[in-house]
Amino acid sequence: MTETEQWVWSAAREGRIANLNKRCATDDLEPAKSDPRWNDSCRVLRGAFITAMLTSKPWQDELPRRVVIIGARVNGSVGLVSQSVNAEVVLRKSEFDAPLILSRAELLGLDLSGSFFEHGIQANSLSVKNDFFLREGAIVRGGVLDLVKVHAGGDVSLSGASIEAGLEADSLQAYRVILNKTTIRGGPIRFVSAEIKGSMVLAGGVFEPEVTSTSPEATLNLDSIKISKILDLRGATVSKGIVWLIGANIGWNVEMDGATSLFGFVADGAQIGGSLIMRSASFAQAPRLDASDIKGNVDISSAKLPGLDLVNSKIGAILRLGSDTREAPRWQNDAVLNLNGTQAKVIQDRSNSSLNGCELSASWPNTLNVQGFSYDQLGARPGNDLRSRDACWYQNWLERDPYFSRQPYQQLARILQAQGDPDRANAVRFAARDRELHEAWRRGDYGTAILLFCLKVTIGYGIGEYTFRVLWWIGAVALIGTLVLVFSRQAEESKRADWRYPVHFNLFWPVWCFGASLDQLLPVVELNKEFTEFFNDPRRERLNSAQHLYFGIQALVGYLLGLALVAALSGVTQAN
Incomplete structure (x- = not known):
């Protein structure tokens, strides 16, 4: 045992802090800076000494509940494989030139904050009763930080650390995981199937997996993770790879305010007990949350998005694309918002008062997929009320989906x-029929297109007040028949002879003609028997053959208008 090691053992046995910086009369040395003072004999310890002190008798029996060593230069590996240490071990602001091996070890606590590990840390299946700290400028390089199956009764905190060869923490268990302002690069970053009883904080962290890939192996992979409270990604930067949350279970919010992920965010099948908050986040690829269940809001206000995929997802509260207090998302020109099969309680956007009533604001991308999209309410924020848009706005909104079906309408x-707005509802139904007409014509189904056109111009497809267009047709056709009779000298002379008060004939003749024409037009209904008998003229004494032909056609038109009206009132024209 060297003199320095004897000094450290004496301090540890007496429960004192073994601060080697003070022993060497220096300030705290910066790790990984090649400072020659790190090699001063007053601070050099052998890894074998630390191993023996923590695991071998009689030293182990004399250890206090907390062993603190600060500012050491540790030469050689510290190996605690499968060892049980009934103490909290603190190795702060030190340098290690060989791997720190803690696989299957058991400790009360572990604090490696501010230390430099030149060849990584192997802590597979490590059990820490309380907290595991690797924070405050700690650096791990030369080998992956292996925290697979680590079990910590308290926090696992890497806050402010720099991990330079990747981090593997599959199946880790802890109360909280704190990676705020942590930098991890040079390898995979994995927390697959980890279980966290509190929150996971990655706020302000910088994550750079080793290889740019769409494979989870080279990304920030949180698949199947279980977090009882919040997943905090606020201000985090993922400059390579995708944040994967497939099958994750998050008890509260996923917060990504200002988060940046170069290759996107994938959370298919995720269960989020609170809200997904993506305000001001920036993505290079469209985030994807297929078949996810989000109990709260999805808020993409101010986010920079190349698209967003929410296929078959459930949103328990508001799908927010801006509001009176929040800016609209910033969509790329070719962005697609895919809401195929999505369910939401409320949809809310931010309108733009400088646009006319038909134009959509920046809340919506140029392309939508709203097939099967269902929602219970339209947002009603002051000045941004989705319930009171012009009918043409709704039409333009739905037409941003290039595929037509009736369901979105x-x-x-x-x-x-x-x-409580049947007029706007009917305007939307009318727009659906109009688009169906155009789609039929576009695909060459001219029969359907012509039929729909006839329904449109005659009875307004049988939709609400549009149905009363038929009255204009009845009036117009009856008026044409009136003109035929008024200008028929043969009809006028035949009726003048029968008129009860000839002095009034010229005054009432046009009125009589209109009644006769209307009687001939209306099917089934007989307004006056006199009109019926007038048109019963087999010898052509009152009307010539051409006039009889016209009124025969008019009667046919009346039957057709009547059938169309009956179909409209019975709902046939609105059936699928």
Whole structure:
């Protein structure tokens, strides 16, 4: 045992802090800076000495509950494999030139804050009863930081550390995991199937996996992780790779305010008990949350997005794309918002008062997929009320989905109707029929297109007040028949002879003609038997053959208009 080691043992046995910086009369030395003072004999310890002090008798029996060594230069490996140390071990602001091996060891606590590990840390299956700290400028290089299956009763904190060869922490268990302002690069970053009873904090961290890849192996992989409280990614930067949360279970919020992920965010099948907050986040690839269940809000206000995929996901509260207090997302020109099969309680956007009533604000990308998208309410924030947009706004919104089906229109119409606005609801239904007409013509189904066109111009597809277009047709056709009769000298002379008060004939003749024309137009209904008998003219004494032909066509038109009206009132024209 060297003189320095004897001094450290004496301090440890007496429960004192073995501060080798003070022993060497120096300030705290910066790790990994090649300072020659690190090699002064007054601070050099052998790894074998630390191993023996912690694990061998009689030293182990004389250890206090806390062993603190600061400012050491440790030569050789410290190996505590499968050893049980009934003490909290603190090795702060020290340098290690060989691996620190803690696999399957048991300790009361472990604090390696501010230390430099030149060849990594192997802590697979390490058990720490309290906290495991590797923070405050700690540096791990030369080998992966292996925390696979680590079990900590308290926090695992790497706050402010620099991990330069990757981090593997699959199946880790801890109360909290704190990686705020941590830098991890040069290898995989994995917490697959980890279980965290509190929160996981990655706020302000910089994460640079070794290889740019769409594979989870070279990314920030949190698949199947279970976090009882918050996953905090606020201000974090993932400059390579994707943040993976497939099958994750997050008890509260996933907070990504200002977070940056170069290759995106994938959380298929995730269960999020609170909200997904992506305000001001920036992504190079479209985040994807297919078949996820988010109990709270999804807030993408001010986010910079190349797209967003929420296929078959459930949002228990608000899908927020801005509001009166939050800016709209910043979509790329080719961005797609995929809401296929998505369910939301409320949708809310931010309108733009400088646009006309038909134009969509920046809240919405140029392309949508709203097939199967369902929601219970339209947002009603002051000045950004989705319930009171112009009918053309709803039409333009739905037309941003290049694929046509009736369901998105029926969904919107149903919500508008339920919120007490049948006029806007009918305008949406009318727009659906219009688009169906255009789609039929575009694909060459001219029969369907012509039928829809006829329904449009005659009875307004049988939708609400649009149905009353048929009255204009009835009036117009009846008026044409009136003109035919008024200008028919043969009809006028035949009726003048029968008129009860000839002095009034010229005054009432046009009125009589309109009634006769209307009687001939309306199917089934007989307004006056006199009109019926007038058109019963087999010898052509009152009308010539051409006039009889016209009124025959008019009667046919009346039947067709009547059938269309009956179909509209019975709902046939709105059936699928």
